[in-house]
Amino acid sequence: MLNGALIGCGFFAQNQLRAWAEAGDAGIVALCDRDAARLAATAARFGIARTYDDAAEMLARERPDFVDIATTVASHVPLVTLAARAGVPVICQKPFTETLAEAAELVETCRRAGVKLMVHENFRWQAPIRAVRRVLDEGEIGQPFWARIAFRSAYDVYAGQPYLAEGSRFIIQDLGIHLLDVARFLFGEVTTLAARTQRVNPRIAGEDVATMMLGHAAGVTTVVDCSYASAQERELFPQSLIEIDGARGTLRLGADYELVVHADGATRRETVAPDEARWGPAPWHGIQHSVFDIQEHFIACLRGGREPETSGADNLRTLALVEAAYLSAQRGGAPVDPAAL
Ligand code: NAD
Ligand code: 89V
Missing domain, CATH: 3.30.360.10 (Dihydrodipicolinate Reductase; domain 2)
Structure with a gap:
């Protein structure tokens, strides 16, 4: 079983968590959001007990097998960088970054850290x-x-x-x-x-x-x-x-x-x-079903050492x-x- 942590308990994370709840050999064991009410409501809805308001603290304490970043674009650069530094494989929602230059830098940061990076490009x-x-x-x-x-x-x-x-x-x-x-x-x-x-x-x-x-x-x-x-x-x-x-x-x-x-x-x-x-x-x-399928694909890539179809490098294009x-x-x-x- 691969234990994941999710950052951002907003509108679309609910779809991602529903899909994680159905995954066979992976799941979300810890949640993070700066908004206490959203965090508490999401934790209760999905029965996830370990919650944080700080992503760095969550990654340091939980040492998850992967992190799912479900926040909006402005936070992607600091959060993906944080995950790379912690050596944690990342799925990050689209749009990956606001500029192509930032995206290229994140791809390079993850490559250097040896961290797998997939953009949640599900259509x-x-x-x-x-x-x-x-x-x-x-x-x-x-x-x-x-x-x-x-x-x-x-x-x-x-x-x-x-x-x-x-x-x-x-x-x-x-x-x-x-x-x-x-x-x-x-x-x-x-x-x-x-x-x-x-x-x-x-x-x-x-x-x-x-x-x-x-x-x-x-x-x-x-x-x-x-x-x-x-x-x-x-x-x-x-x-x-x-x-x-x-x-x-x-x-x-x-x-x-x-x-x-x-x-x-x-x-x-x-x-x-x-x-x-x-x-x-x-x-x-x-x-919804494409969310399940892309998350399954990520887990298969983690297990098989493969590059995801919508890797960070692919998403640059x-x-x-x-x-x-x-x-x-x-x-x-x-x-x-x-x-x-
Ligand atoms: P949202 O604003 O509803 O939720 C984002 C949550 O992230 C908020 O609760 C916010 O408090 C939290 N957050 C932001 N920065 C944080 C940080 N540094 N640490 C902890 N928590 C933080 O946004 P949303 O509508 O759920 O969208 C999230 C992303 O999903 C967007 O990038 C959007 O484009 C994408 N999205 C994708 C699809 C799809 O089909 N792939 C569909 C809808 C939305
Ligand atoms: O898929 C998305 O990114 C959504 C929506 C379908 C509403 O455009 O934001």
Whole structure:
């Protein structure tokens, strides 16, 4: 059994703790939060007796097998550094850091300390996205040449995560980051990115709409578009809709996780929904199971000495896309080469 410690008992940590509670050979034995009320409520909810208001003290006393950092981005640099110094393997929530330079420094710090580092970049672990990747890997629609990854919603994310309304950066840094990572996961590295952003909701500080066009080294063109200002007849939060055109046919991941593959003149349909009974309540079941899967992956990597798929080093490339998108938007949509950042 691997004993973990978790820092940050806020909104999303509840999902992480639910998943840890189901893990077979790992669990959380100690919690830390500076907010005493949140700490106490979370400790009671998950039956975790050992609690701390100071992360350094927790790591020194508990000497855990890993630490799960579930705080917001501003605290990631000091907390990951602390874990590296204590020699404790780390999972850190996205966005990993506010700047690419800080992220590169943390990756180097962990490398030098010999500490495994994974970013909790979970969208690519969603069952429908894994199903899309399988279709591509099996060559069913041939070589892809065009794709769209879309997330359009009017779900009130600010109710659960009020800080999302406050930062000068919003949708690309919080949600677009997941979709850009999915684009990398499906089609490989990106050599050019052009973006346009908009703010529709006047009550928030950052952008709530972003449209990005990516050129992948493998030749695919991907449109990644996201919005939290799009009220539709049916609210599909948190579903990502995916369209891919390939040399032999097309793939569509539509509403309610319906996957339609049309290739060589024949069409097949399949539902690739996560199990609501197991991962509910809806609509967060669409995300919850991916939290379980990414945490299982981390434990398997710890046990097997493997590098996690979304290691800190890998995540630098996703963060570069985020930076490229903001830079391109600032430059009026001019294309940016993420490798040059
Ligand atoms: P939150 O503000 O609800 O919770 C963060 C908690 O961390 C707070 O209780 C705060 O007191 C605590 N904290 C902050 N700094 C601390 C420190 N140094 N020591 C101890 N405690 C500290 O935030 P949230 O909505 O839970 O988001 C946390 C992170 O999870 C964010 O980075 C967010 O982007 C990410 N997130 C990811 C997903 C996903 O699907 N991967 C979904 C939602 C949120
Ligand atoms: O996944 C996330 O990072 C969340 C949400 C889906 C609400 O954007 O913040």
